[in-house]
Amino acid sequence: MSSYCDSVNRLSPFMMQTLFEELADANATALGIDQPTLGERDNAFWVVRRIKFEFKSVVKDHDDVILKTWPSGPEVLKCFRSYQILKSPTEPAVNSIAEWVILDKDTRRPRKTDSVHYPDIQFITEKALEPNFKRFKDEFSEDDFVYEKTIRACDIDISHHTNNTKYCMMILDSFSVKELEAMTLKELEIHYEAESLEGDVLRIYRKKVDDEWLFAIKRDGRVVTYAYIKN
Numbered sequence: 001m002s003s004y005c006d007s008v009n010r011l012s013p014f015m016m017q018t019l020f021e022e023l024a025d026a027n028a029t030a031l032g033i034d035q036p037t038l039g040e041r042d043n044a045f046w047v048v049r050r051i052k053f054e055f056k057s058v059v060k061d062h063d064d065v066i067l068k069t070w071p072s073g074p075e076v077l078k079c080f081r082s083y084q085i086l087k088s089p090t091e092p093a094v095n096s097i098a099e100w101v102i103l104d105k106d107t108r109r110p111r112k113t114d115s116v117h118y119p120d121i122q123f124i125t126e127k128a129l130e131p132n133f134k135r136f137k138d139e140f141s142e143d144d145f146v147y148e149k150t151i152r153a154c155d156i157d158i159s160h161h162t163n164n165t166k167y168c169m170m171i172l173d174s175f176s177v178k179e180l181e182a183m184t185l186k187e188l189e190i191h192y193e194a195e196s197l198e199g200d201v202l203r204i205y206r207k208k209v210d211d212e213w214l215f216a217i218k219r220d221g222r223v224v225t226y227a228y229i230k231n
Contacts, residue, residue, distance in 0.1 A: 083097070
C-alpha cells in the first residue's frame, strides 16, 4: 500500500518492522504465547531486544509479496524469531531476525523462558539470518547530536512503553527526505538497551564511519537504543 511507502514509493523499514510485529503477534496467538495470554496466564510480556535486517532488493508500492515468520526453539533467557519478505516463494527481498526476551510484569526484569508456558513443538532450525549482532559503544559526542524527540501517547504500546518500531522511525528521521531518497539500504540493526515512557525526552545522535551510519538514542545521558545502517 502507498501509505506504507516513502517519498519514492519504497516500502519503509519502519513499516516493514510494523508488519513484522503484526505477523509475530498472529503467529504467537496461534501458538498460545501472545501478549494478552502471556500477561494473564504468566504475568509476563514479550519485548524485542535486538533486530537485524538484510535488504536484498527493493520492495515498492503495489508489489505483490509474501510475508513469513517463524520462531526458533527457546533458549534460557531469549528466543529468536525469523522474518522474510519474499517476491516469490524462493526470492527473499528482505531477511530479518529478532531476539526477544520475556519480562516480568511486576518487576520488568527478564524471566527464563521455562517460567512461562512455551509451546512444545518441533521448531524450524533454519533462520532467515544468523544472529550475529554488532557490538556498540557509547562513543557519541554532542557534535553528533541531531534532534530531540518527546515521547507522546501514540508512541506507547500495550506494554506501556515506547513501541520498538518508533525507534526505527526516530533513526530514519535523523535524515532529510533528500538524503533518504539517495540511500539504498543494505543492512539495518537496532538494539534496545532500556525502556522509554510517556513524557521522556530522547536525544538522537548520529555519526558516519566509512560506509556505516551509527546511532544512539539517549535519555538523561543514558543510551536507550543503539542502531546501525549500511548503505
